[in-house]
Amino acid sequence: MSASKYIAGDKEAISSFIDKFDTFLFDCDGVLWSGDHLFENVAETLTMLRNKGKKLVFVTNNSTKSRADYAKKFTSFDIPVTAEEVFGSSYSAAIYISRILNLPAEKSTVFLVSESGTETEFTAESIKFIGGSDPSYRRPIDPPIDLPKIQSGELLDPTVGAVVLALDFNINYLKMALATAYVQRGAVLLATNSDPTLPYAGGLFPGAGSVGAGVLKATRKEPVVLGKPSQAMMDAIEGKFKLDRGRTCMVGDRLDTDVRFGNEGGLGGTLAVLTGVTERHEIEEAEGTMRPSVFVDKLGDLLIAE
Amino acid sequence: MSASKYIAGDKEAISSFIDKFDTFLFDCDGVLWSGDHLFENVAETLTMLRNKGKKLVFVTNNSTKSRADYAKKFTSFDIPVTAEEVFGSSYSAAIYISRILNLPAEKSTVFLVSESGTETEFTAESIKFIGGSDPSYRRPIDPPIDLPKIQSGELLDPTVGAVVLALDFNINYLKMALATAYVQRGAVLLATNSDPTLPYAGGLFPGAGSVGAGVLKATRKEPVVLGKPSQAMMDAIEGKFKLDRGRTCMVGDRLDTDVRFGNEGGLGGTLAVLTGVTERHEIEEAEGTMRPSVFVDKLGDLLIAE
Incomplete structure (x- = not known):
């Protein structure tokens, strides 16, 4: 298995990566935001993906919020997300x-x-x-x-x-x-x-x-x-959203949770970002199901594909 | 290493076992009492050991009671024990x-x-x-x-x-x-x-x-x-009571705590009782440092040596 590819700044690589998928599963904290701080170009990147016809599902291990609570958090950032697009561990x-x-x-x-x-x-x-x-x-x-x-x-x-x-x-x-x-x-x-x-x-x-x-x-x-990286959660997501695993990409900041969740679930790809708990050298040294297909510094780096 | 020997009822075996030691370290709960219930002949057995000139130390992992609190518990059962004879994990x-x-x-x-x-x-x-x-x-x-x-x-x-x-x-x-x-x-x-x-x-x-x-x-x-079976506790007990490990016996009901504590501490012997959490077949199947030298049904079985 080859090393994870760093694709930030490479418009062609990003566009061709995005084209491989119909569905993107997103971890939220550390990817979209940290607490109450929304990362740069996140709203625009999600809009770009929607405009390309992608299905978006927001998958969080946060058990303290209901899906409706989570949808409200998106609304507070002026990002249109419905409770039905959220899949939390509770x-x-x-x-x-x-x-x-x-x-x-x-x-x-x-x-x-x-x-x-x-x-x-x-x-x-x-x-x-x-x-x-x-x-x-x-x-x-x-x-x-x-x-x-x-x-x-x-x-x-x-x-x-x-x-x-x-x-x-x-x-x-x-x-x-x-x-x-x-x-x-x-x-x-x-x-x-x-x-x-x-x-x-x-x-x-x-x-x-x-x-x-x-x-x-x-x-x-x-x-x-019932949360990431448990495959019980992936099975439930697949059942609800009728996704084609081979055309689905998991996006996350944690190798041992998000990336492993996607790889062990047999998804078509995994994308790691550096806005959360993982540092670049950890991705470069990651092995087996902890290794993402590609990585960027931040989710907003995908916006170049617009 | 031979199997643990069951010596209850065997006056000669019990007397010769007791004679091997100058000091007895006792676990309390499950050996002397269960909660507020003192087991049969415990006071009499401790008196018998004192009359034979044995030093007694009560070693407990219970962190919620101070040594003085513990001594009071003995007094409530009419057993004369001083705070200095108690060694708790706190x-x-x-x-x-x-x-x-x-x-x-x-x-x-x-x-x-x-x-x-x-x-x-x-x-x-x-x-x-x-x-x-x-x-x-x-x-x-x-x-x-x-x-x-x-x-x-x-x-x-x-x-x-x-x-x-x-x-x-x-x-x-x-x-x-x-x-x-x-x-x-x-x-x-x-x-x-x-x-x-x-x-x-x-x-x-x-x-x-x-x-x-x-x-x-x-x-x-x-x-x-700092509690059993950690040898940090044994070292502290040895330092305080100046005991000769080869002439010291640990008495307890838990194989993975008390018996291991005594065996890993290189004591001369370990005695297990069945009044706590351990069942007879577990002693018979125990291996390595979890195996006591001898066992009886209850501490009061030693009284026969009087």
Whole structure:
């Protein structure tokens, strides 16, 4: 396999790369924007791709926002994107539970360790859930009082058949203990994504994978992961958008998440950008499914093909 | 290496085993008691060992209680034990920091993710700390407000040179994010212990290793662990009690913690009991440093040697 090709500034290479695809899957943070800062020429590049008839899908591991929340973020940047064009990891988890997991009716409640964005997607798929942003779970525990009540089942809902771990800024011991207890009693363990870190304000904070790490360690279980680079997410995207994998390109900043997701999904190509967490030498040294087909400095470099 | 020998009921084997040692190191939970239930003949067995002139040391990974708290627990069972005979993982961490780590003066503050028992031991060793049970850390975060302030350093103490992860029933995102930020900026990462689970009320709840797992995952660092089976704890015990390892026996219920701790420490022997988390077939199948020299059903089985 040849090295990744740097194509920024090469109009012919960029045009011929774009022509190979009908669909572009975009990671968002680190590609389109960083937090509240939209990168240069992003809106124009997306418009150029739409004008060429390309289908655009925005694929994010961010579990805290619903698709509608995400579409609003695009609107705030004056970029026309609909909720239907967004595919987030909470939506991916909801789709997996409602259409693939088939929980028995008496075990069909999901215990959510999450923010409200996850709840929105679960509600849209008519999935019963507890936990999430419910303030009654945001309390300190009194071990001699609470732990025996968890053990006896008094604090447990007997209809819980799955636990979903997402990014939760209100993580606490009670939620960790309840999630652990449900999994110990047979609940299926799912995670919206396993990202160790959350890029925010120029720093790397604990991500969903870190917030959920305690439950994995306490239960000694590995979850079914519904975000990139899990192929469960690619299968769900393919099913929803009827895409031709050979004519689809994944665009992202993370080699171990985005690029791997595209390559392991057998997509026709992968495009890496340097506006996120990856540095140029890392792309040049990348091997196997972590190596993108091509890379540019920033997404706006594609605009030259207009 | 021969299989572990089951010696319960065999007065001669028990007497000759006891005679091999001057010092007995005891794990507590699962050996002496389970929660608030003292096992049969434990007090009598400890008295018998004292009457034979044995030195007793109670070694616990429980980080939430100080040595004085632990001594009180013995007193509540009418067992005479002093704080000096207790060696807990928070005390082990305090000793390591004050006597081995030698933090530079300008980086000598420790950020504690812990309950108050850890603070007691740190105070006794004159270690400066922040975090711990301080209620100002027990608050929800507002990501757009708090995360930039962590990133800029506004919410960080520039004198923090070490982070200690212990069992904290008040774990939250703020503490995880602060611990992560300190480690990213060069703080030494320590853990009182790495136990995945906390046995409590007949159940297995998230232990210190699980509560701290998120910080390890977010920072991609492995901590220096100061509890069993880490030999840093054995070295500290040896230093304090001047024990002859060849004439010392470790007594415990966990093969991967207690028995390994004793065998890897080169002790003269290890004794396993079945009153905790380990089942008989696991002892019979144990290999390498997980295999105890001998085992009995319960500590009280030793009383026959009186």
